[in-house]
Amino acid sequence: GAVVSQHPSRVICKSGTSVKIECRSLDFQATTMFWYRQFPKQSLMLMATSNEGSKATYEQGVEKDKFLINHASLTLSTLTVTSAHPEDSSFYICSAVIRFQYNEQFFGPGTRLTVL
Amino acid sequence: KNEVEQSPQNLTAQEGEFITINCSYSVGISALHWLQQHPGGGIVSLFMLSSGKKKHGRLIATINIQEKHSSLHITASHPRDSAVYICAVLRSSNYGQNFVFGPGTRLSVLP
Numbered sequence: 001g002a003v004v005s006q007h008p009s010r011v012i013c014k015s016g017t018s019v020k021i022e023c024r025s026l027d028f029q030a031t032t033m034f035w036y037r038q039f040p041k042q043s044l045m046l047m048a049t050s051n052e053g054s055k056a057t058y059e060q061g062v063e064k065d066k067f068l069i070n071h072a073s074l075t076l077s078t079l080t081v082t083s084a085h086p087e088d089s090s091f092y093i094c095s096a097v098i099r100f101q102y103n104e105q106f107f108g109p110g111t112r113l114t115v116l
Numbered sequence: 117k118n119e120v121e122q123s124p125q126n127l128t129a130q131e132g133e134f135i136t137i138n139c140s141y142s143v144g145i146s147a148l149h150w151l152q153q154h155p156g157g158g159i160v161s162l163f164m165l166s167s168g169k170k171k172h173g174r175l176i177a178t179i180n181i182q183e184k185h186s187s188l189h190i191t192a193s194h195p196r197d198s199a200v201y202i203c204a205v206l207r208s209s210n211y212g213q214n215f216v217f218g219p220g221t222r223l224s225v226l227p
Contacts, residue, residue, distance in 0.1 A: 034214065038157075043202060043217040049209075091157055103147050103206060105215065107159040 002028045004096050006108035013084055014116055021079045021111045023094030029074035030096035034105065035067075038091040050077045084115040119143045120218040122203050128224045135190040137221045139203030142184065146213065150177050150188045151202040153220070159202075162188070193225045 003026040013019050023033055032051050036044040048069050050056040056069035066088075068080040077096075081088055091112050095105040120141045129135055139148070150162045163170050163177040165186060170177050174193075179186040190197055203218035 032212065043219045044204075044215075045217075046214055049212065049214060051212075093157070093159065100212065103164055103213075105149075105161070107151075107161070110157040110159075112157065 002026075002096070002098065002106040004030075004094065004106045004108040006092075006094060006111050008111060009109060010112045010114075012114045012116065015085055016083055018080055018082045019084055019113060021081075021092055021094075021113075023077045023079070023096070023108050025075045025096045025106070028096075028098050030077075030098065031074065031100050032097040033071060033077040034095045034097075035069060035077075035079050036093045036095070038093060038110075044093060047079075081113065084113070086115045089113055089115045118219065119216050120203055120205055122201075122218040122221050124221060125219065126222045126224075128226065129193050131194055131225055131227050133193050133225075135193050135197075135223065135225075137188045137201050137203075137223070139186045139188070139218055140184055141203075141205045141216075141218075143205065143207050143216065145205040145207050147206040148179055148186050149204045149206070149215070150186075151204055153200040153202060155199070162201075190223075195225045195227050198224050
């Protein structure tokens with residue numbers, strides 16, 4: 001099956017710094033990538049939908065100026081958590097879709113962010 | 117009320133037991149997925165259903181579109197089945213389609 005990677009897998013940073021998380025589709029071109037957040041013992045929550053070459057669309061309650069998403073190519077989307085705070089500590093997961101086939105999403109392994 | 121509900125929330129079983137996890141949803145969907153999330157966090161898609169029943173090894177998934185209900189069954193459960201099982205429904209949005217996730221069912225299978 002299709003493979004999606006995320007980097008880094010784990011990051012610890014100080015409050016106030018910015019963190020960039022990469023999501024790559026390794027063997028296919030992803031027309032759409034989704035970014036999810038998962039707090040401990042909770043389910044995944046969609047943060048934003050990222051279509052290649054256009055601005056990301058954010059879910060209600062997700063600050064677009066805080067969570068910057070760039071989908072500059074068909075194989076790479078980045079999520080930058082700006083001025084991170086401890087409440088941003090979470091598990092961030094991306095998924096990728098081939099040619100708008102939303103039925104079939106391939107998930108990345110996730111990035112665990114801890115903000116001290 | 118959440119759009120996607122699962123039961124039970126937690127489940128502990130002895131190895132070899134037959135396990136059922138239920139999912140009910142309240143929105144119109146185009147498909148339903150069962151996902152497996154291991155302790156490390158990685159997610160694997162087990163099934164995609166739009167009608168009927170699917171079987172893969174010891175796993176069986178069914179969906180009843182009229183009743184807005186799906187079940188995931190595990191036969192002859194094994195400790196390696198221990199994971200969180202998540203029901204996710206695919207629904208239309210202003211921007212295409214996206215998943216809405218259930219809260220997950222945490223399964224522990226004891227040897």
